[in-house]
Amino acid sequence: MTIALLGVFVMQLYYIREAYILKSQLFEQEVNQVLSAVADKVQRLNAVNHINKKDLEWRIKAENQRRDRTRQLIDLDQKYKELERKRKYDQRKQMIDELNYQDEMIRKMYLSPTIISEADFYALENRATTPLNVDVNVGFDANLNMIGSNVQKTFRLGSVKTFDIEPKKLPDSIRYLVYSRYDSRPLRVSLPSLNGDMRLKFKVEDEIATRRRNHALKELQADTVRLLDEGSFSVIEAAAKEMSQLDVPLAQRVSKETLDTLLRAELANKNINLDYDFWLKSLVSDRLVFRKIASLRGEILPANTYKTALFSNDVLRDPGMLYINFPNKNAAIFNNLSVTMASSAGLLIVLISIFSYTLYAILRQKKIAEMKTDFINNMTHEFKTPVSTIMIASEALRDPEIQEDKTRVSRLAGIIYDENVRLGNHIERVLSIARLDKKELKLEEEDVEMNELIAAVADSMSLQLQKKEATLTLNLKASNALVTGDELHLSNVIYNLIDNANKYSIDPPQITLSTSNDHKCLFIDIEDKGIGMTKEQCKRAFDQFYRVPTGNLHDVKGFGLGLNYVQDIITQMNGTIKLKSEKDKGTVFEIIIPLK
Structure with missing residues (x-):
């Protein structure tokens, strides 16, 4: 029984040890995976930071150039609007000059030219409804030569407009009411606001100005698109060039806070909720870059420490070595094994209890057997004495000589009675104990x-x-x-x-x-x-x-x-x-x- 119990105890210790080793290996594997994931994320974050940095620089540069181009476009638009206003002004001036010249010629050729509206102009076609009344008085001398004349006209103008109207409000044709110098007959004269040659000239000038504006706009937009394409292409090259610089220290390539955040997140993903310490050392100079723990004594790494190269892809630069330590690893593993250890301990306690009870029962039975043997010996001795006395007294009573002596017979009978009483008391005592045990007394x-x-x-x-x-x-x-x-x-x-x-x-x-x-x-x-x-x-x-x-x-x-x-x-x-x-x-x- 002892050998079997020891065997079970040793096997339980062996299984617990194997479970602890297995848990330690799984923990080590998960921690190494965490370190690899952190190193990979640090490298990617480093690359992304460089790319974002360069991309931001290029974006700022492109934005500045885009603003410059926008400013140039605004300036170009303002320039061409100014040129257009100047050109339109010159065109209107030429048109006004031409109109003034034609008006002057009309005034020289006709009498009392008056600008009339379009409605009045067409109303003169119908004589019955014409608003024009003319009175002519002519004087002659003795030789019947006309010595003077006086023409009175009465013309009801609807909306007579003078020639100083805004050029932009001029109609397509300017209508005149004039009188002939020969017979003072009223006449209608139409003067186009813009003649065909000048209209064609202005159209050509407008088309040339529009083509020039569109050409300049296309050139400016082509420069802007080319700049954006070159900028987006150069971001990766600029970031790669900056990442390949050899003189960038580890402390600038990754921060302590970033490492701590990444380690905590990856450990949480693996359900590892232990306190940890970490530090980063340079492999080139074997110098401590930064650490989370308060102090790091000596060159010997503490127990439960794991490490990995932080920038393993860097060939020319210092890759750095990241260390992480778990002070409470063993306690955590034993906590994970608490159910197994508790069940094993419970089983061992049950076995030890049964073993102890068995030994106790064996020893108790042995003592009881010894006491019963002593009891039988004592009872035999106690019973033997009165029985022997009774036997001796009975044999004496059988002697004829003693039978004749009544005194001796009476004494022997008393002895027999006393010994019987004594024997009965012994028996009663044993029976009383038996009744007490059975709760029958x-x-x-x-x-x-x-x-x-x-x-x-x-x-x-x-x-x-x-x-x-x-x-x-x-x-x-x-x-x-x-x-x-x-x-x-x-x-x-x-x-x-x-x-x-x-x-x-x-x-x-x-x-x-x-x-x-x-x-x-x-x-x-x-x-x-x-x-x-x-x-x-x-x-x-x-x-x-x-x-x-x-x-x-x-x-x-x-x-x-x-x-x-x-x-x-x-x-x-x-x-x-x-x-x-x-x-x-x-x-x-x-x-x-x-x-x-």
Whole structure:
């Protein structure tokens, strides 16, 4: 059983060790994956930062150039608008000059030219409704020569407009009402605002200006598109060129905060929630760049430390070495194994408990067997004495000579009777213990005055005490000694305790029996100056069949059932019994019984 238990214990330790190694390997694998992921992200972040930086520079540059181009476009638009305004102004001036010239010619060729509206101009076609009234007075001399004339005209103008109207508001044709210089007849004259040659000239000028503006705009837009294409193409090249610079230190390529953030995120993805320390060292100069821990002593790496090259893709520059340490790794792994370890410990506890109980039961059975053997030997010895006495007395009664002596017959008959009573008492004692074990012994409940009971038992044992010259001192000081119990069994309890004190004394026994009480309990003390007991013997004193060993001599009679009987009786009466003893100095039994 011991070998099997040790084997199970060793196997459990082996399995726990293997589980710990497996967990450690899985932890190491996950940490290495975390370091690889962090290194890869740092490299990509480094590249992205350079690209973003250059891209931002190019974007700013492109934005500035775009603003310049926008400004140029605005300037170009303003320039051509100014040229257009100037050109339109020149065109209007030419048109006005031409109109003024034509007006001057009309005024020279006709009399009283007047600008009329389009409606009035067409109204003159219908003479019946013409708004023109003309009175002509002509004077002649004696030779019938015209010496003077006077023309009066009355013309109802609808909306007569003078020639100083805004050029942009001029109609397509300017209508005149004029009078002939020869006969003063009213005439209509139409003057186009813009003649065909000038119109064609202005159209050509406008087309040339539009083509020039569109051409300049296309050239400006082509320069802007070419700039943007060149800029987007140069971002990657510029970033790669900057990343290949050899003199950029590690501290500028990655920050402590970035590394800490990436490590925490990757460890959380792997469900690793342990405290950690990390530091970054240069592989070229073997110099510490930065660290999270407060101090790093010596060159020896602490336990549970893992490392990886941070910029493993860099061939020319310092790749750097990232270290990470987990101070509480072992505790965390054992916490993960807590269920396994708890189940193993529980199984071992169960096995050890069963093993211990088995050993206890074996040893207890062995002791019980020894005590039963002693009990049988004692019982045989105790029974043999009265049986032998009865046999001898019976054989003597068969002698004819003794039969004639009635005195001797009466004495032998008394011996036989006493030995039978003694034998019956032994048997009754064994049967009482058996009934107590089976809870079949029913105790009477009656009022018992313990002081009187103790005095009566002491008086009945006087002859037995005198044989060993014992001294029994009674200190019955209890003012209230009335209890509820079985008088017979209580007397047996007192008898057994006094009898033990008498038997286990080498010198003439000195026994003191005292009583006292408080408001709840009665205290009975039986003290002797006998051989006493050791602590080990005191623990077993109330066991069945146990007797304090006295060597090879069988000078103390008994079955080892007395104290067990005393304890059972006192317990059933809701009392307690205590034992105090010291080897070779004596023993004290204290009985505590509740008062009525």
